[in-house]
Amino acid sequence: MEIPKTYEPLQAEEKWYAHWMSKNYFHSVPDEREAYTIVIPPPNVTGVLHMGHMLNNTIQDVLVRRARMLGKNACWVPGTDHASIATEAKVVQKLRTEGIKKSDLTREEFLKHAFEWKDKHGGIILEQLKKLGCSCDWERTSFTMDPEYSQSVLDVFIDLYKKGKVYRSVRMVNWDPEALTALSDEEVLHKEVNSKLFYVRYKIAGSEDEWLTIATTRPETILGDSAICINPTDPRFNHLHGKQAIVPISNRVIPIIQDEYVDIEFGTGCLKVTPAHDTNDYELGKKHNLETLDIFNDNGTLNELGLHYAGMDRFEVRKAIEKELYDKGYLVKTEDHINKVGFSERTDAVIEPKLSLQWFVSMKDLAEPALENVMNGNINFHPEKFKNTYRHWMENVKDWCISRQLWWGHQIPVFYYGTGSEDYVVAKTIEEAIPLASAKTGKTITAADLKQDEDVLDTWFSSWLWPISVFNGLTDPENEEINYYYPTNDLVTAPEIMFFWVARMIIAGYEYKGELPFKNVYYTGIVRDKLGRKMSKSLGNSPDPIELIEKYGADGVRMGILISSPAGNDLPFDISQCEQGRNFTNKIWNAFRLVSNWEVRDIEQPASSVKAIEWFEAKFNQQLIEINESFDKFRISEALMSTYKLIWDDFCSWYLEMIKPGYQQPIDALTLESTKVFFEKILKIIQPFTPFIAEEIWHLIREREEGNDVILAQWPVVEAYNPIVLAGFTKMEEVITNIRNIRKQNNIASKIKMDLFIKKNEEVATDFDSVIIKMGNLSQLEYVNDKLQNAYSFMVNSNEYFVPFGDTIDLEAEKEKIQAELEYTKGFLISVMKKLDNEKFVAGAPEKVLEMERKKEADSLQKIAILEEKLSGLN
RNA sequence: GGGAGAUUAGCUCAGUUGGUUCAGAGCGCCUGCCUUACAAGCAGGAUGUCGGGGGUUCGAGUCCCUCAUUUCCCA
Numbered sequence: 044m045e046i047p048k049t050y051e052p053l054q055a056e057e058k059w060y061a062h063w064m065s066k067n068y069f070h071s072v073p074d075e076r077e078a079y080t081i082v083i084p085p086p087n088v089t090g091v092l093h094m095g096h097m098l099n100n101t102i103q104d105v106l107v108r109r110a111r112m113l114g115k116n117a118c119w120v121p122g123t124d125h126a127s128i129a130t131e132a133k134v135v136q137k138l139r140t141e142g143i144k145k146s147d148l149t150r151e152e153f154l155k156h157a158f159e160w161k162d163k164h165g166g167i168i169l170e171q172l173k174k175l176g177c178s179c180d181w182e183r184t185s186f187t188m189d190p191e192y193s194q195s196v197l198d199v200f201i202d203l204y205k206k207g208k209v210y211r212s213v214r215m216v217n218w219d220p221e222a223l224t225a226l227s228d229e230e231v232l233h234k235e236v237n238s239k240l241f242y243v244r245y246k247i248a249g250s251e252d253e254w255l256t257i258a259t260t261r262p263e264t265i266l267g268d269s270a271i272c273i274n275p276t277d278p279r280f281n282h283l284h285g286k287q288a289i290v291p292i293s294n295r296v297i298p299i300i301q302d303e304y305v306d307i308e309f310g311t312g313c314l315k316v317t318p319a320h321d322t323n324d325y326e327l328g329k330k331h332n333l334e335t336l337d338i339f340n341d342n343g344t345l346n347e348l349g350l351h352y353a354g355m356d357r358f359e360v361r362k363a364i365e366k367e368l369y370d371k372g373y374l375v376k377t378e379d380h381i382n383k384v385g386f387s388e389r390t391d392a393v394i395e396p397k398l399s400l401q402w403f404v405s406m407k408d409l410a411e412p413a414l415e416n417v418m419n420g421n422i423n424f425h426p427e428k429f430k431n432t433y434r435h436w437m438e439n440v441k442d443w444c445i446s447r448q449l450w451w452g453h454q455i456p457v458f459y460y461g462t463g464s465e466d467y468v469v470a471k472t473i474e475e476a477i478p479l480a481s482a483k484t485g486k487t488i489t490a491a492d493l494k495q496d497e498d499v500l501d502t503w504f505s506s507w508l509w510p511i512s513v514f515n516g517l518t519d520p521e522n523e524e525i526n527y528y529y530p531t532n533d534l535v536t537a538p539e540i541m542f543f544w545v546a547r548m549i550i551a552g553y554e555y556k557g558e559l560p561f562k563n564v565y566y567t568g569i570v571r572d573k574l575g576r577k578m579s580k581s582l583g584n585s586p587d588p589i590e591l592i593e594k595y596g597a598d599g600v601r602m603g604i605l606i607s608s609p610a611g612n613d614l615p616f617d618i619s620q621c622e623q624g625r626n627f628t629n630k631i632w633n634a635f636r637l638v639s640n641w642e643v644r645d646i647e648q649p650a651s652s653v654k655a656i657e658w659f660e661a662k663f664n665q666q667l668i669e670i671n672e673s674f675d676k677f678r679i680s681e682a683l684m685s686t687y688k689l690i691w692d693d694f695c696s697w698y699l700e701m702i703k704p705g706y707q708q709p710i711d712a713l714t715l716e717s718t719k720v721f722f723e724k725i726l727k728i729i730q731p732f733t734p735f736i737a738e739e740i741w742h743l744i745r746e747r748e749e750g751n752d753v754i755l756a757q758w759p760v761v762e763a764y765n766p767i768v769l770a771g772f773t774k775m776e777e778v779i780t781n782i783r784n785i786r787k788q789n790n791i792a793s794k795i796k797m798d799l800f801i802k803k804n805e806e807v808a809t810d811f812d813s814v815i816i817k818m819g820n821l822s823q824l825e826y827v828n829d830k831l832q833n834a835y836s837f838m839v840n841s842n843e844y845f846v847p848f849g850d851t852i853d854l855e856a857e858k859e860k861i862q863a864e865l866e867y868t869k870g871f872l873i874s875v876m877k878k879l880d881n882e883k884f885v886a887g888a889p890e891k892v893l894e895m896e897r898k899k900e901a902d903s904l905q906k907i908a909i910l911e912e913k914l915s916g917l918n
Numbered sequence: 919g920g921g922a923g924a925u926u927a928g929c930u931c932a933g934u935u936g937g938u939u940c941a942g943a944g945c946g947c948c949u950g951c952c953u954u955a956c957a958a959g960c961a962g963g964a965u966g967u968c969g970g971g972g973g974u975u976c977g978a979g980u981c982c983c984u985c986a987u988u989u990c991c992c993a
Contacts, residue, residue, distance in 0.1 A: 397955090428922075435991090538991090632956080638956035687944080695956090780961095787961070793960095887975085887977080
């Protein structure tokens with residue numbers, strides 16, 4: 044059979060993914076084995092795969108595939124998030140292109156469109172994950188708006204309400220005037236912008252011509268001013284105590300109050316207070332009992348309190364009012380100013396602080412066990428440094444605004460029967476609400492009297508239940524699956540959503556299962572481009588993952604993205620990493636090609652092959668220990684690097700070269716069989732990283748019975764190995780490298796056989812001699828008692844090796860080389876002797892260290908003597 | 919403004935309790951090879967004031983102080 048020289052991944056990938064699926068290998072049902080569970084961080088239902096997903100899901104797949112091989116019942120639950128704001132924004136935009144306005148639709152009509160959109164675009168991303176090779180249990184695919192899931196979300200809302208943890212309150216919220224919704228603090232991005240600082244003067248009430256000047260970045264909010272505030276310790280304004288000021292344009296009279304909140308240094312030291320439109324001012328207003336004047340409509344235009352500006356947009360008003368203030372002599376001056384402004388993460392609109400009735404979750408008590416169990420290590424963070432950030436946040440946790448003025452999501456299960464602040468009941472359905480409302484009011488309430496809250500719940504209010512609700516752990520708390528799979532094992536996610544999601548899942552875990560939701564959290568980094576920018580669709584700097592897979596193969600891309608991404612570190616992604624990954628798969632492919640082309644003959648096993656097998660067995664076990672340790676510490680990229688080097692350097696460059704028969708020569712059966720066994724072990728340990736090529740070669744290298752697939756193979760068990768063999772190999776390697784150097788420096792082709800003479804100055808193991816002869820392409824290897832004249836020489840330990848000069852020899856170059864080595868050794872000796880001459884060192888250092896230094900001294904003295912002798916021999 | 923990190927080779931990063939597994943890895947770079955598994959390859963090679971300064975110690979990438987640069991989170 045002709046095997047192609049280059050590995051062609053696409054066909055193999057399609058074939059094996061279909062095979063695994065048809066065998067139902069990814070599906071898990073509870074059994075007597077230990078469970079290993081990962082729940083996917085659910086991507087937005089209408090999203091497409093980006094590089095961050097690639098990183099994240101590759102890591103999860105590696106963990107799951109390895110767990111499966113370790114004999115665990117591995118279950119990776121996939122699914123999607125309804126992503127209320129993002130999805131609704133997309134649907135609104137799509138409808139707009141069709142000339143439909145959301146405001147013209149009823150809730151039901153809009154949701155119909157939204158579900159159509161979801162059905163059309165939903166799940167694309169899951170199909171893409173299949174291309175990447177993700178071994179998710181697709182039968183368990185969940186969606187945060189699945190009927191049963193939605194029940195859980197509503198149940199939790201009602202439960203927390205009953206516990207007094209959900210409350211309704213007037214709060215300053217982040218209002219997105221474009222999406223017409225309140226946003227959580229986390230959905231607001233603060234950016235520095237160039238703006239202006241306006242100095243505006245207010246007349247002191249009752250005075251002839253006395254003024255005070257304030258500085259503001261938002262002159263349009265003057266119409267909502269309730270007070271002027273000064274710092275009581277500011278001597279400049281002592282005379283203003285107890286007086287009043289007149290607001291320009293509206294001519295309202297407002298008090299001048301004092302509060303230490305005012306920064307004396309900033310602006311003029313006089314602050315205008317607008318409680319309805321600034322968070323800090325709101326707090327001041329509450330403290331000083333100020334009037335709250337809301338001058339904005341929900342869409343960011345001014346209302347009737349804006350007087351003649353009513354109906355104009357806030358930014359238009361800013362320009363117009365500047366002119367009016369100037370014209371009327373109120374504007375003292377303007378200055379350029381840089382300040383931070385909040386923007387909506389979703390719509391990029393400037394956030395308007397707005398007073399509004401919202402639903403909140405009281406977080407302080409809920410956060411306690413979540414903080415404690417991360418700090419005490421019941422839940423581990425990888426890397427650990429994120430514990431600090433987590434602690435800081437949890438210790439200062441603020442209440443969570445969970446209502447969103449949207450339609451796409453879980454409608455808040457609250458029914459109002461009046462306009463009073465307490466005229467509502469909390470119930471799952473209107474049927475359940477009727478008796479509750481009747482009881483609360485003492486009147487007969489009918490469905491017609493009730494109106495459900497228009498808002499939906501924050502997306503995170505559903506995804507915080509993810510590890511529980513994918514197993515229906517709330518609607519059916521004692522079901523077999525939740526008991527078997529929960530707590531889950533590992534969570535792989537981005538540090539950016541530590542608070543949105545991770546912290547809240549931990550909170551929900553303790554609140555609803557009395558237990559942690561997962562044992563380990565692996566934080567991935569952010570995938571960045573070469574310039575250090577975050578890869579994003581809007582910047583257009585992100586490669587299309589599917590195109591990458593088509594070009595480099597899924598295995599190659601998986602490797603490329605993992606090779607330099609330690610936990611918690613950003614991943615500067617470069618296409619060349621995928622090339623490296625592809626090259627690696629090709630390397631394995633060619634190793635297979637070599638092995639598969641040998642012809643077995645009944646011949647004696649060469650001594651060098653016996654040695655090679657003995658060595659690789661030891662080497663494999665030594666490396667396997669390292670790889671296992673890296674996995675246990677969640678150092679995935681280090682595990683990959685160790686695997687990579689074991690295969691490329693140890694297996695291909697050394698082992699295969701050591702046992703390789705000459706051109707068109709046959710191989711003995713023992714060596715071939717050992718090699719195949721090694722190859723199979725290698726396929727097993729790369730299976731988590733590069734599952735497709737592993738499966739492909741697994742089936743090519745040997746006939747397999749139906750169902751014998753590497754994906755289910757047992758992870759190799761570490762066996763005892765002989766460290767002496769490894770030490771012997773290292774010496775041999777040094778000898779070979781020296782021989783190759785002599786060849787290279789003297790232009791001696793590797794085809795030409797050479798002689799090697801060894802003068803033993805200390806006992807040396809000879810068991811690798813057969814390998815030295817083969818790898819060095821020697822005609823003979825001989826031990827001698829005397830130095831050889833007219834020979835290239837090198838030393839390994841204190842033994843001297845000689846290769847006789849051929850026809851041409853550059854004596855001067857050879858001398859220079861020895862001279863350089865001599866100088867270095869002398870320098871080294873001096874540094875060692877300095878230490879030994881230092882009385883303090885000799886007195887203070889432990890015996891072990893001293894011994895080492897003395898040995899160094901003796902060794903270098905001997906080496907110097909040999910080198911000097913060598914040098915004089917050349918003259 | 920508050921908090922948490924980071925700074926080691928051209929790039930991306932390892933470096934555990936201070937001491938030969940301490941100055942490392944991969945990529946890149948340089949040199950020579952189309953040697954019948956692989957040029958997506960083979961063999962060899964170079965590269966560092968371990969961000970600056972100070973301190974503790976017989977001994978400091980490693981511990982302490984300080985400055986600088988920088989990233990992220992929160993206001």
